[in-house]
Amino acid sequence: MLRWSITFIIIAIVAGILGFSGIAGTATGIAKILFFIFIVLFIISLLRGKKAI
Incomplete structure (x- = not known):
């Protein structure tokens, strides 16, 4: 998902230049939307990975 966010920001920069x-x-x-979704999913995965069994 972060890769898609970076792809769209590069498209935005190129389109802005042109x-x-x-x-x-x-x-x-x-x-922006993809980046914030990535951050939320990343935080959720960090919190779920630290369960004490």
């Missing part, structure tokens, strides 16, 4: 502001804004929004 002047496609609509595509750049959309790609940035998607990258």
